[in-house]
Amino acid sequence: MMKAAFYTLGCKTNQFETQALERLLSARGYAVVPFEQKADVYIINTCSVTAIADKKSRNVIRRARQLAPDSIIAVCGCSAEHTGEQMMRDCGADIILGTEEKSRLPDMIEQYVKKRSYTIPEPIEFFDYMPAGGLVGRTRALLKVQDGCRNFCAYCIIPYLRNKLLSLDLDIAVSEAARLEKEGYREIVITGIEISSYGVDLPEKPSLLQLLEGICNAAPNTRIRLGSLEPRTVTEEWAKRLSRYKNLCPHFHLSLQSGCDKTLKDMGRRYNTARYMEAAEYLRKYFPDCAITTDLIVGFPGETEEDFAQTLEFLEKLRPAQVHIFPYSRREGTKAYSRPNQLTRAEKEDRAARAAQLCSALRKEYLDSFVGKELTVLFEQEKNGISEGYSMEYLPVAVKAREIHNCVCKVLITSAQKDKLSGEIK
Numbered sequence: 272m273m274k275a276a277f278y279t280l281g282c283k284t285n286q287f288e289t290q291a292l293e294r295l296l297s298a299r300g301y302a303v304v305p306f307e308q309k310a311d312v313y314i315i316n317t318c319s320v321t322a323i324a325d326k327k328s329r330n331v332i333r334r335a336r337q338l339a340p341d342s343i344i345a346v347c348g349c350s351a352e353h354t355g356e357q358m359m360r361d362c363g364a365d366i367i368l369g370t371e372e373k374s375r376l377p378d379m380i381e382q383y384v385k386k387r388s389y390t391i392p393e394p395i396e397f398f399d400y401m402p403a404g405g406l407v408g409r410t411r412a413l414l415k416v417q418d419g420c421r422n423f424c425a426y427c428i429i430p431y432l433r434n435k436l437l438s439l440d441l442d443i444a445v446s447e448a449a450r451l452e453k454e455g456y457r458e459i460v461i462t463g464i465e466i467s468s469y470g471v472d473l474p475e476k477p478s479l480l481q482l483l484e485g486i487c488n489a490a491p492n493t494r495i496r497l498g499s500l501e502p503r504t505v506t507e508e509w510a511k512r513l514s515r516y517k518n519l520c521p522h523f524h525l526s527l528q529s530g531c532d533k534t535l536k537d538m539g540r541r542y543n544t545a546r547y548m549e550a551a552e553y554l555r556k557y558f559p560d561c562a563i564t565t566d567l568i569v570g571f572p573g574e575t576e577e578d579f580a581q582t583l584e585f586l587e588k589l590r591p592a593q594v595h596i597f598p599y600s601r602r603e604g605t606k607a608y609s610r611p612n613q614l615t616r617a618e619k620e621d622r623a624a625r626a627a628q629l630c631s632a633l634r635k636e637y638l639d640s641f642v643g644k645e646l647t648v649l650f651e652q653e654k655n656g657i658s659e660g661y662s663m664e665y666l667p668v669a670v671k672a673r674e675i676h677n678c679v680c681k682v683l684i685t686s687a688q689k690d691k692l693s694g695e696i697k
């Protein structure tokens with residue numbers, strides 16, 4: 272039996288695509304083995320969000336090549352789209368496929384097994400549908416409903432790599448959700464490159480709201496978690512209608528990037544801080560204890576100390592549950608790459624450290640607010656008699672209990688640590 276090993280870098284969309292590829296190759300009789308083991312085929316799904324992500328992607332290819340010099344290495348994803356030639360020339364990759372048509376990868380691998388060569392598939396003009404799920408643990412399935420972005424934010428390379436907006440047909444998405452619930456998954460994560468643009472390319476132009484209502488109804492006993500949203504999506508009506516669904520996780524990842532209006536404008540973001548705060552307030556009105564998580568870029572070209580202070584002030588007002596902080600990374604090919612007023616590495620790192628200090632205090636405050644309350648937790652792993660899982664708000668919770676993997680339990684929270692909650696099963 273041929274063995275296949277997978278490695279994923281980057282976002283949830285990549286994770287979904289890897290899950291789907293695992294499923295497709297298993298259906299063709301491949302055994303999926305851990306990446307550190309010897310395999311006949313290595314599939315590496317790469318990321319290009321920063322220059323460091325490109326470098327990491329190339330290092331993983333080299334590692335696979337060292338591990339099994341005669342194996343086939345197939346590389347797909349954003350970094351392959353961007354630096355594919357270099358990956359073949361310098362790192363030993365055999366098959367390169369970019370961001371589209373990943374569902375064709377199993378065919379390309381089989382061609383390569385037989386002839387040591389492959390043909391590049393024709394581009395497709397519709398959503399490259401790959402069945403979700405297929406994981407052994409059946410805890411959380413990712414469901415990709417959208418691909419592509421045309422927002423061209425000044426720092427981002429994605430629209431140059433995935434610029435066709437493509438959405439999964441609404442009826443297919445809804446029946447996929449029903450199937451995943453039937454297969455026993457306890458949580459479905461709705462992913463895409465920019466899910467706020469869901470539906471704009473489809474003939475009937477369904478909205479993200481319609482899609483989510485359809486999915487929540489089709490899988491009423493499964494938690495539905497949303498991927499990253501643009502603030503423009505969240506209106507009062509949107510939050511109100513979704514609050515009727517008790518299976519929708521009160522966890523909203525709203526991209527912020529900067530809390531300074533001048534910087535947001537320079538970044539080419541399509542909202543200002545007032546609109547962002549309005550979206551957060553609607554969410555809190557209809558989902559009172561919800562987790563608002565976000566991303567932040569510090570040290571964008573031209574960001575002054577005063578601009579950065581405005582960002583910190585905004586974060587204090589917003590009180591997010593968690594913030595992913597990125598020092599700005601110059602990306603060749605983007606609008607911000609050649610801007611004057613680039614900050615030094617030391618300046619960017621200093622701002623990232625200051626923002627991290629504030630954000631971890633805000634996170635602790637959010638965690639503390641749950642002590643004495645009850646949370647619903649999906650348990651995913653167990654070690655030495657301690658089971659751990661995530662609440663609907665995506666807070667890590669630990670309890671003393673065995674053999675509750677994949678169970679959803681009510682937990683009374685008894686204490687909060689720096690980045691985790693502890694409690695007792697009720």
Ligand code: SF4
Pocket residue numbers: 420421422423424427428429430464465
């Ligand atoms: S919305 Fe902006 S940051 Fe997000 S993928 Fe599109 S261009 Fe990149």
